[in-house]
Amino acid sequence: MVDGVAPRAFTREDILGILDSVMDPEVPVLSVRELGIVRDVSVDSSGAVIVTVTPTYSGCPAIAVIEADIISAIRTAGVADVLVRTVYAPAWTTDWIPPEARAKLKAYGIAPPLRTDSPGDLVQLLRVRPSVQCPYCDSYETETRSEYGSTACKAVCWCRACRQPFELFKSI
Amino acid sequence: MTAPSVVPAAVEPPNARVELLLRLGDDRLVLGHRLSEWCGHGPILEEDIALSNVALDLIGQATMFLRLAGEEEGKGRDEDALAYFREAVEFRNCQLVELPRGDFAFTIARQFLFDVYAVVMLDGLAKGSDPEIAAIAAKALKEAKYHVRHSGEWMLKLGDGTEESHRRAQCAVDDLWRFTAELFAPDDVDRTMLEAGAAPELSAVRTQWDTLVRDVLDRATLTVPHDVPRAASARGGRCGAHTEFLGHMLAEMQIVARSHPGATW
Numbered sequence: 001m002v003d004g005v006a007p008r009a010f011t012r013e014d015i016l017g018i019l020d021s022v023m024d025p026e027v028p029v030l031s032v033r034e035l036g037i038v039r040d041v042s043v044d045s046s047g048a049v050i051v052t053v054t055p056t057y058s059g060c061p062a063i064a065v066i067e068a069d070i071i072s073a074i075r076t077a078g079v080a081d082v083l084v085r086t087v088y089a090p091a092w093t094t095d096w097i098p099p100e101a102r103a104k105l106k107a108y109g110i111a112p113p114l115r116t117d118s119p120g121d122l123v124q125l126l127r128v129r130p131s132v133q134c135p136y137c138d139s140y141e142t143e144t145r146s147e148y149g150s151t152a153c154k155a156v157c158w159c160r161a162c163r164q165p166f167e168l169f170k171s172i
Numbered sequence: 173m174t175a176p177s178v179v180p181a182a183v184e185p186p187n188a189r190v191e192l193l194l195r196l197g198d199d200r201l202v203l204g205h206r207l208s209e210w211c212g213h214g215p216i217l218e219e220d221i222a223l224s225n226v227a228l229d230l231i232g233q234a235t236m237f238l239r240l241a242g243e244e245e246g247k248g249r250d251e252d253a254l255a256y257f258r259e260a261v262e263f264r265n266c267q268l269v270e271l272p273r274g275d276f277a278f279t280i281a282r283q284f285l286f287d288v289y290a291v292v293m294l295d296g297l298a299k300g301s302d303p304e305i306a307a308i309a310a311k312a313l314k315e316a317k318y319h320v321r322h323s324g325e326w327m328l329k330l331g332d333g334t335e336e337s338h339r340r341a342q343c344a345v346d347d348l349w350r351f352t353a354e355l356f357a358p359d360d361v362d363r364t365m366l367e368a369g370a371a372p373e374l375s376a377v378r379t380q381w382d383t384l385v386r387d388v389l390d391r392a393t394l395t396v397p398h399d400v401p402r403a404a405s406a407r408g409g410r411c412g413a414h415t416e417f418l419g420h421m422l423a424e425m426q427i428v429a430r431s432h433p434g435a436t437w
Contacts, residue, residue: 058311059225059232088236089307091314122291122380123387125317126324147322148222152229156218172314 010079015041015049022073025065026151027169029108032066036096039087048081049074054092057152057172094171105169106135111157113171132168134159144168188364190245191264192371193305194254195361195410196297197237198265201255202418203286204230205425206273215276226283226319233312240304256429260419261412268351268406270418274344277337280326281344285385287320289355292380296372305370324388331392342394349397353405356381361410 019041022032032038032053040052051070055063067084074082094113097105102112114130131140139161146156147170154167207227214220238251249257269286273279294316297309330341356378358366365371389396408414429435 055232055311057229057232057315058236059228059230061228088311089303091307091311093314122295122384125291126321126384126388146218146222147318147325148218148225150221152225170318172318 009047010043010049010077012041012043014077015043015051015074015079018073018077019051019070022066022069025062025069027105027108027110027153029104030097030101032070034097034101034104036092036094037066038070046081047079048083049079050083050085052085052087054087054090056092060152062151092172094169097169109135109166110154111135111166111168113169116171132157134162134164135166136164137162142166186361187244188361188368189302189305189370190241191361191410192365193237193241193244194264195266197234197241197251197254198263199234199269199286199290200230200237201234202263202265202421203269203283204228204234205421206269206271207279207283209273210279219276222322223279226322229312229315229319233308233315236308236311240308252429256426260414260422263412263414263418263422264410265414265418266351266354266406267409267415267418268348268354270409270415270421271348271351272417275340277330277340278344278347280323280330281341282348284320284323284327284388285345285348285352287316287323288381288384289377290316291320292377292384293372296377297370300371301369302365327388327392327394331389331394338393341392345389345394346397350400350404351406353400353402354407354409357407359410 016033016038019033019038020031024030024032024035024037027035035056037053037056038051039054040050042050042052044050051074053067053070070084071082093116095116097113105112111132111134114132129144132142132144133140134142134157137159139159141160142157143160144155145158145165148154149156149167153170155170156165157168158165204227207223207230210220210223211227212220214223234255235251238254242249242251242254268282271282274282291313294309294313298306298313300306300309327341330337332338333341356374358374362371362374366373386396406415
């Protein structure tokens with residue numbers, strides 16, 4: 001900021017634009033907005049910014065990093081007063097990830113999340129396994145090797161058609 | 173001269189909301205810590221990662237439940253104070269989760285029995301009348317569904333696997349069975365929260381738990397143990413009566429926080 005120049009007033013849209021450039025630290029092709037972590041942004045009359053976020057997994061170690069990244073990006077743009085507020089309801093769901101972001105995940109080699117099941121019979125939960133499409137060759141001849149992968153949000157799969165391991169963004 | 177009248181000190185009735193939140197939080201904190209003991213010791217890399225991931229989820233859920241418990245209690249204790257500066261008798265977890273991790277079959281069988289209970293219980297809490305508890309439960313339920321799929325599939329692999337894996341899985345289920353009744357034994361806290369519409373009826377939770385557990389054990393070719401006589405069933409964890417194992421675990425879990433109070437890193 002240059003001395004003597006009044007600080008620029010930021011609108012809600014400006015802040016949303018800044019958040020488009022804040023990437024998830026573990027899935028760097030998606031922004032925190034595309035992931036659905038950002039639930040709301042407000043700018044009050046004094047110019048103070050409040051960003052409301054919701055965590056992905058409750059034990060996700062990236063939460064603190066994401067908060068720090070959001071604050072740092074908005075401060076760097078010239079806003080002094082930034083607060084990140086966490087809410088738990090409604091609970092984060094991968095259904096909030098839009099189609100364009102799903103395409104980015106696939107291009108990055110991560111199978112996008114499936115649509116979450118409607119709350120059905122709990123017995124079915126332990127019996128039915130939906131089929132996953134390989135992000136490389138589009139085959140459905142795949143198997144899940146492990147429900148847990150390199151991060152809390154991914155599972156490890158194997159494609160029998162192209163004989164490639166790949167990661168699946170879990171649906172919750 | 174008349175005898176001085178003895179006025180009994182007013183005993184504050186336990187706050188049912190705080191108690192329920194401590195039970196939910198402590199179950200997850202203690203089990204999460206037990207699972208974290210596998211980090212670097214898993215039988216295969218994928219399982220090392222899986223058990224550590226489940227541990228992270230459970231400790232994250234514990235953080236949310238304990239934070240709310242501390243707020244409701246109003247004594248200025250946050251989730252860290254509750255986790256690191258309470259004695260074993262103040263913990264409200266069920267005894268099932270505090271048992272040493274045992275072999276891999278024992279860890280998985282315990283996890284499966286708990287995961288099914290968690291899914292049914294959280295489902296009921298998420299539909300309950302307490303908006304803050306319901307919000308945390310709805311979030312935790314999504315994770316619990318993944319947990320039960322993981323532990324349930326391992327029950328099938330171990331039970332319907334080799335002679336050795338079957339034997340170990342059956343031993344684990346047999347040893348753990350007497351710790352399951354405690355999950356469904358209602359007391360005043362459960363009744364108060366049920367009347368408030370905030371928590372599910374434990375007998376209904378048990379019915380659903382039975383159906384799900386039997387379905388998987390049957391398919392895993394494992395025998396469902398006979399009901400354990402009441403006198404031989406574990407109980408008391410919800411009121412602070414624990415096995416000797418919890419104290420040992422807490423000594424390890426709390427040593428750094430107690431040696432360096434207020435330290436940050």
